[in-house]
Amino acid sequence: MSRHDPGGAVGHFSRALRECPVARKRDLARLLYYLGMALRRLGFPNSAVRTWITSQRARRHRQTRELIQRFANGYGMARQLSGDLDDWQAFYAIHTKRYLRCFGKRAFSSADERCMLADIIRDSWLTLRESGTLEGKSTAEKSVLFQATNIDFPLFHQARDPVVRVDFRTGERLCAESPCFCGSGLPFLACCGRTPGEDELETGFF
Ligand SMILES: [Zn+2]
Known part of the structure; x- marks a missing residue:
C-alpha cells in the first residue's frame, strides 16, 4: 500500500500506532520502514530519511540501511543530484x-x-x-x-x-x-x- 496509495498508507500507519501501540521494537521498525517509503512517494524525501533512521534505531536492519545509503547523503538528508x-x-x-x-x-x-x-x-x-x-x-x-x-x-x-x-x-x-x-x-x-x-x-x- 505504501507503494500504490501512499496517502492512505500514512493514515493507516498513524491509526495503527494510535489504536494499537507497538509492543515489539521489530514491529515498530517494520512499520517505520514502510512509512518511510510512503513519505518518499508523497514527496517528503527528508521526512522519509528521518523515518528510516528512526527505524534503524529501533532495530538494525539490512534493507533499511540500504535504503538510507541509497537515498540519504552524509548530512542525513535526502540525497540531491550532485x-x-x-x-x-x-x-x-x-x-x-x-x-x-x-x-x-x-x-x-x-x-x-x-x-x-x-x-x-x-x-x-x-x-x-x-x-x-x-x-x-x-x-x-x-x-x-x-x-x-x-x-x-x-x-x-x-x-x-x-x-x-x-x-x-x-x-x-x-x-x-x-x-x-x-x-x-x-x-x-x-x-x-x-x-x-x-x-x-x-x-x-x-
Ligand atoms: Zn543516532
Whole structure:
C-alpha cells in the first residue's frame, strides 16, 4: 500500500500506532520502514530519511540501511543530484534552522520572510563556495564549517558559539564520523546529528 496509495498508507500507519501501540521494537521498525517509503512517494524525501533512521534505531536492519545509503547523503538528508546541491541544502537548512530557533518559532510567518532569508543565506553560500575553502573537505569538515559560518540576519546578532557534540552517557566528545550513540550503526552526522531537510523545515517537524 505504501507503494500504490501512499496517502492512505500514512493514515493507516498513524491509526495503527494510535489504536494499537507497538509492543515489539521489530514491529515498530517494520512499520517505520514502510512509512518511510510512503513519505518518499508523497514527496517528503527528508521526512522519509528521518523515518528510516528512526527505524534503524529501533532495530538494525539490512534493507533499511540500504535504503538510507541509497537515498540519504552524509548530512542525513535526502540525497540531491550532485554533491554541490547536497552541500547547499545542508548549508541552507543549518542557517534556516538557526534563524527560526533565534526567533523561537518553527516556521516562517510569511513567504516574504522566507524569500528574504533564502537570499541572505544564498549570498553567504556563494561567498563561501567561491572562497575555495570547501574544496577537498569531507562532509564532516564541511558541516563544521557551515555551523561556524556566521550570517548576520536582520534584527539580531546570533550566538557564535561553536556546536560541541557530546555523548551524555559516556561524557565523550563525539566525532561526526563516529558511530552514533543511539545504536543505529550509522555515523553520528547522518543519524542523531543529522541536518533536517527542506520538507521538514517547511512543516516545522525538525
Ligand atoms: Zn543516532
